[in-house]
Amino acid sequence: MMMELSADESAFRDAVRVFVAGNLPAALRQKVERAQHLGREDFLAWHKILHAKGWIAPGWPVEHGGTGWSPMQRHIFDDELATACAPQIMPFGLSMVGPVIMNFGNDAQKAHYLPRILSGEDWWCQGYSEPGAGSDLASLKTKAVRDGDHYVVDGAKTWTTYAQFADMMFCLVRTSSEGKRQEGISFLLMDMKSDGITVKPIRTMDGGQEINEVFLDNVRVPAENLIGEEGKGWTYAKFLLGYERTGMATIGRSRRQLKEVRKIAASEPLGEGTLSDDPKFREKAAAIEIDLLALESLVLQVLAEQSAGANPGPESSFLKIKGTEIQQALSELLLEAVGNYAHPFVPEALEHGWNEEPIGPAYAAAAAPHYFNYRKTSIYGGTNEIQKNIVAKMILGL
Amino acid sequence: MDIMLSDEQRLLKESVERFIAGEYGFEQRKSWVEGGAGYSPENWATFAELGWLALPLPEDHGGLGGTLGDVAVLMEGFGRGLVVEPYLATVLLGAQIIADAGTDAQKVDILPRVAEGQMKLAFAHTERQSRYDLTDVKTEAKAGSGGFTLNGQKSIVFGAPDADLLVVSARTDGGQRSAEGLSLFCVAPDAAGLTVRAYGTQDDHRAADLTLENVEVDASALIGSAGEAFPTISKTVQRAMIALGAEAVGAMDVLNELTFEYLKTRKQFGAPIGAFQSLQHRAAEMLMAHKLSRAMVFRMAKASADDEALAQAASATKVQIGQAGKFVGQQAIQLHGGIGMTHEYAAGHYFKRLTMIDALFGTTDHHLSSYATSSFISS
Ligand SMILES: Cc1cc2nc3c(=O)[nH]c(=O)nc-3n(C[C@H](O)[C@H](O)[C@H](O)COP(=O)(O)OP(=O)(O)OC[C@H]3O[C@@H](n4cnc5c(N)ncnc54)[C@H](O)[C@@H]3O)c2cc1C
Numbered sequence: 146m147m148m149e150l151s152a153d154e155s156a157f158r159d160a161v162r163v164f165v166a167g168n169l170p171a172a173l174r175q176k177v178e179r180a181q182h183l184g185r186e187d188f189l190a191w192h193k194i195l196h197a198k199g200w201i202a203p204g205w206p207v208e209h210g211g212t213g214w215s216p217m218q219r220h221i222f223d224d225e226l227a228t229a230c231a232p233q234i235m236p237f238g239l240s241m242v243g244p245v246i247m248n249f250g251n252d253a254q255k256a257h258y259l260p261r262i263l264s265g266e267d268w269w270c271q272g273y274s275e276p277g278a279g280s281d282l283a284s285l286k287t288k289a290v291r292d293g294d295h296y297v298v299d300g301a302k303t304w305t306t307y308a309q310f311a312d313m314m315f316c317l318v319r320t321s322s323e324g325k326r327q328e329g330i331s332f333l334l335m336d337m338k339s340d341g342i343t344v345k346p347i348r349t350m351d352g353g354q355e356i357n358e359v360f361l362d363n364v365r366v367p368a369e370n371l372i373g374e375e376g377k378g379w380t381y382a383k384f385l386l387g388y389e390r391t392g393m394a395t396i397g398r399s400r401r402q403l404k405e406v407r408k409i410a411a412s413e414p415l416g417e418g419t420l421s422d423d424p425k426f427r428e429k430a431a432a433i434e435i436d437l438l439a440l441e442s443l444v445l446q447v448l449a450e451q452s453a454g455a456n457p458g459p460e461s462s463f464l465k466i467k468g469t470e471i472q473q474a475l476s477e478l479l480l481e482a483v484g485n486y487a488h489p490f491v492p493e494a495l496e497h498g499w500n501e502e503p504i505g506p507a508y509a510a511a512a513a514p515h516y517f518n519y520r521k522t523s524i525y526g527g528t529n530e531i532q533k534n535i536v537a538k539m540i541l542g543l
Numbered sequence: 544m545d546i547m548l549s550d551e552q553r554l555l556k557e558s559v560e561r562f563i564a565g566e567y568g569f570e571q572r573k574s575w576v577e578g579g580a581g582y583s584p585e586n587w588a589t590f591a592e593l594g595w596l597a598l599p600l601p602e603d604h605g606g607l608g609g610t611l612g613d614v615a616v617l618m619e620g621f622g623r624g625l626v627v628e629p630y631l632a633t634v635l636l637g638a639q640i641i642a643d644a645g646t647d648a649q650k651v652d653i654l655p656r657v658a659e660g661q662m663k664l665a666f667a668h669t670e671r672q673s674r675y676d677l678t679d680v681k682t683e684a685k686a687g688s689g690g691f692t693l694n695g696q697k698s699i700v701f702g703a704p705d706a707d708l709l710v711v712s713a714r715t716d717g718g719q720r721s722a723e724g725l726s727l728f729c730v731a732p733d734a735a736g737l738t739v740r741a742y743g744t745q746d747d748h749r750a751a752d753l754t755l756e757n758v759e760v761d762a763s764a765l766i767g768s769a770g771e772a773f774p775t776i777s778k779t780v781q782r783a784m785i786a787l788g789a790e791a792v793g794a795m796d797v798l799n800e801l802t803f804e805y806l807k808t809r810k811q812f813g814a815p816i817g818a819f820q821s822l823q824h825r826a827a828e829m830l831m832a833h834k835l836s837r838a839m840v841f842r843m844a845k846a847s848a849d850d851e852a853l854a855q856a857a858s859a860t861k862v863q864i865g866q867a868g869k870f871v872g873q874q875a876i877q878l879h880g881g882i883g884m885t886h887e888y889a890a891g892h893y894f895k896r897l898t899m900i901d902a903l904f905g906t907t908d909h910h911l912s913s914y915a916t917s918s919f920i921s922s
Contacts, residue, residue: 279880281811304881349884350891356884414672416720425908480902484674485699487902488744504742504752505671505698513745513902517895520876521884528880530821 150221157218161225168194169231176497177230178405180511182353185268185310187497191232192265201263202239209247209255210263216448220396227397228404235307237269238262240392242315245332245381249373258313258334272302272316272335272359273382279304280531282317283326283379287361289318289333291368296320296333298341298364304525308344308357311337317382320375332378334370341365349521351514352492386461386527393461393526394468396441402475403434409482409508420482433474440467459539462532469522469529476519483509490514547841552616558593559620567624569889572747575627580705581749582628591660596634601642605655611782615789615844619837622793625896627747629663632702635783637664637710640727644767644775649729653708665706667697667730667753668776675905677777678722682755684713691715691728691765693736693758703751704741706732711755712776715769722773727766734758746899747892778850781857784904785847788840788860791900795833795871798893802829802875809880816878825874832867839863855917858910865907868897 150158173187195201203219205211214222226234243262246254261267278285287300298318308314314335321329335342341364347356372381407430410420420426444464480487486505493499494510503510523529537543545553566586575583590596599614600606614635621630638657641649641664656662673679682695693713703709709730717724732739736758741751767775803826806817816822840863843856872894876883883890901907 274881277810279811280816281813284811348886350886350895352886356881413674415674416676420674425912480898481906481908485669485902488699488750488899489742490745491742504740513895513898516898517745517891520873520894523877524880524884528877530819530877533821 154217154221158221158225161222162229164198164200165225165229165231168198169229172497173232174230177232179507180515181495181497183232184497185307188232188235188310189265189268192234195234196264201234201265202243204240205243205247209259216451217445220444220448223392224397224400227395227401230401233398235268236392237271237306237311237315238267241271241385242269242313242334245315245372245385248384249332249377249381253369254334254372267312268307268310270305270308270311270314270337270359272305272308272314274304275301276303280528282382283330285317285319285330287316287318289320289331289366291320292365294368295365296368296371298333298335298361298366300361302359302361303357304347305344305357305359306355306525308337308359309346309354313337314359315372317378327379328376330378330382331375332372332381333366334372335361335364335366339364339366349518351517352490352495353514353518394440394444394464395472396437396444396468399437399468399471399475402472402479403430403437405508406430406475406479406482409479409506412506413482413484420484426478426482429478433471433478436467436471436474440464440471443467459535462527462535465526466529466532472522473519476516480512480516483512487513547838548616549612552613555613555616556620559595559617560623562589562593563620563624563626567626569892572625572627576743576747581743581747582705586626586628587660587663590628590630591658595630596660597658599634599642600638600654600658601650604642604650605658606642610844611785611847612841612844614782614786615841618786618789619793619796622790622795622896623797625747625794625892629665629702629705629749631783631787632665632700632706633657633663635786636666636779637702637706637708639779639782640666640710640766640775643779644727644772646763646765646767648763649766653729662707663702663705664708664710665700665702665751666779667700667703667709667711668780669698669700670696671698673698675909676720677780678725678773679720680712680714680725681719682711682713684715684726684728686715686769690759690761693728693730693755693760695755697753697755699744699750700753701744701748701750703732703739703753704749708732709737709753710766711753712772717770724770725772725776726769727772727775728760729764729766730755730758730760734760744899746896778853780904781853782847784857785840785844785860787900787903788836788864789844791864791868791897792833792837792840794893794896794900795836795868798871798875798890798897799826799829799833801890801893802826802878805879822878825878829871829874832870836864836867855914858914861901861905861910862907862914865901865910868901869907872897 173191176183202210203212203214203222207213246258273282275285289296289298314337316333316335317330318333319329320331341362343360345358346354348354410426413420415423486509489504491504491510594607595617597606598609602608641653670681684691684693709732711728711730712725714724715726736756738754739751744750806822806826807815809816840860843860847853847856875890876894879890882888
């Protein structure tokens with residue numbers, strides 16, 4: 146697959162490539178390559194390296210610490226990082242709450258939180274979903290009642306990614322039950338060390354531990370942690386959804402996985418040759434590659450429009466739907482590629498520092514867990530059904 | 544009434560479904576899976592009492608002489624409960640091979656003990672390089688004075704960690720991928736030179752990789768005649784594929800039940816999510832996938848009484864349940880949303896079992912190719 150790059154863009158890509166090659170610790174790269182579980186320190190180590198270089202927030206305006214890159218440069222950057230097996234940059238601070246604070250926060254909030262997001266000092270988690278409020282987020286019940294210069298928050302959030310690592314949580318809470326449901330929602334920032342917050346891990350079916358329940362039991366949150374106005378939380382949350390959606394396409398990560406699965410196929414014996422010689426396998430890989438090419442073309446178009454000043458609207462749903470379909474198709478192909486060695490479940494092999502002789506080829510250990518885990522991609526961030534509803538309603542007017 | 548089943552099969556179905564509903568709760572299963580053997584020895588004794596271990600074994604040797612159709616009824620029930628006891632490894636693979644090719648002495652020694660629940664077997668055949676090619680065997684057995692010496696490696700041997708006897712395939716002759724020259728041997732799990740590396744599998748079964756380094760066995764360990772094991776191996780595996788198809792059908796049924804119930808009870812936007820038409824259509828397709836698979840598997844279980852048709856029936860079954868199982872499994876998770884992703888909830892475990900059944904004895908793609916090379920519906 147190719148991307149048509151200008152001379153400047155090629156030079157930029159080379160500079161990124163050289164930097165990553167020289168600065169990404171080998172141990173981290175290997176964990177990502179083997180799809181092992183990354184811990185807080187792993188994510189933060191890479192975060193800090195990029196921060197020191199001034200590259201941690203390419204999406205941010207320069208005055209807040211952004212890089213001033215063009216959308217195309219940002220795309221190249223993401224692609225290079227993914228190709229090099231760099232750990233994913235957590236979106237919760239940089240792509241989610243950061244832009245909300247920037248656009249709707251007051252000066253004190255900006256001055257306090259933005260530098261801490263950049264440096265990685267605060268790990269953020271997203272407290273939106275509740276047991277009763279998933280796709281229908283506006284039905285959320287967690288209550289925040291004003292008491293002097295505090296809000297008292299009572300309720301429960303769930304599916305909260307990496308809450309166990311988090312210092313802070315941005316939260317949608319109900320401050321009023323009058324009028325339209327959406328208009329009673331406020332956007333509140335919480336210190337995870339506050340009294341009354343309990344984080345309970347939820348194990349996913351693949352054995353991983355990335356999501357949690359977060360119980361909020363009369364948590365006292367300073368009123369100064371309210372973003373913008375009371376009752377406007379829904380508007381801010383919606384703003385956030387339109388932000389940086391091109392990242393949802395995960396082109397770079399998928400491209401790397403395609404490469405990886407082809408590499409695996411080349412070492413999987415099949416008859417006299419390898420799985421790479423199997424026309425069926427090759428066609429399946431090719432079909433995914435073509436899907437990826439089409440998706441990347443759409444991303445490039447969206448980026449070009451963005452450079453020309455347009456705001457990515459509901460079209461970003463296409464990127465989420467197709468991007469996750471491709472990720473899931475790749476996880477299926479990987480599972481098929483490893484053949485019989487998909488069966489053994491050796492959870493320790495998914496943790497770093499496991500030095501025993503692998504059962505079968507080392508690359509096989511993560512194949513099935515990865516496939517199981519990636520069913521999440523069509524569920525989180527607004528399910529793919531909800532994305533299609535958005536397209537039908539917002540674009541087609543149905 | 545289930546017109547696909549005979550009266551006896553209907554009784555068997557009731558009995559296994561009663562056992563699963565009454566004794567094989569999801570939480571109990573969890574405690575067995577996490578316990579020492581990875582399954583319940585008490586259940587194994589119950590299987591023996593109820594005649595399930597004897598079901599397909601020959602009547603002359605303590606068996607009930609049941610058909611593959613009977614086995615399918617039992618396995619469908621097992622699929623409903625995600626049964627982890629090593630039934631496939633012991634009865635459908637190990638004992639079936641002894642019944643098919645074993646010497647009289649082996650049958651007398653082994654089969655009644657299997658039927659009574661006194662002996663568990665495992666079939667060690669697949670190797671690291673063999674993928675789904677049943678002829679691909681590198682492990683060698685050299686004839687010597689009074690016996691054989693085995694050298695080689697075996698992969699993903701289900702049931703091996705707790706087996707009392709291993710049925711091991713090895714070459715006494717022929718090239719790596721020749722159907723000629725394959726032989727089968729009884730090997731004790733504590734034989735000198737045998738290393739067993741045990742592990743759990745994605746779907747809570749237990750398996751092991753084996754290394755055989757100058758493992759000596761007596762001449763009496765040879766199962767059947769030297770060099771002629773392939774027909775037994777392929778027939779046994781093909782029958783097991785159809786039995787697994789029945790297990791998948793049972794698993795799909797429960798997964799559908801869970802999902803359809805959830806569609807009725809989970810409310811979002813002021814309505815049960817089952818009120819959304821896109822999900823109604825999905826559910827209709829899931830039900831259809833199950834119905835087609837069930838009808839097909841029970842038909843193929845009968846068709847396969849004929850050896851000629853067995854290979855085609857097995858591949859067709861594998862393709863059907865592979866595709867249907869994947870669709871039902873993925874959609875069940877999707878329609879549950881976040882809760883479907885959790886380890887706590889049953890749906891994910893059914894999804895995983897369906898996924899791993901597809902990966903067992905050859906994937907959908909593999910069997911589509913096999914089937915395409917000679918069609919079942921002959922011209
Ligand atoms: C791994 C993972 C990580 C997550 N991380 C976070 C996080 O960090 N923070 C956070 O706040 N949330 C997080 N979530 C929650 C996620 O956003 C929700 O799971 C998602 O919004 C769906 O909600 P639900 O699980 O309640 O499913 P439901 O909304 O109950 O949906 C169940 C099914 O019904 C379908 N459905 C619902 N409404 C409609 C409709 N109108 N039309 C058609 N179909 C419909 C859905 O598509 C789905 O298939 C995470 C989820 C997962 C799985």
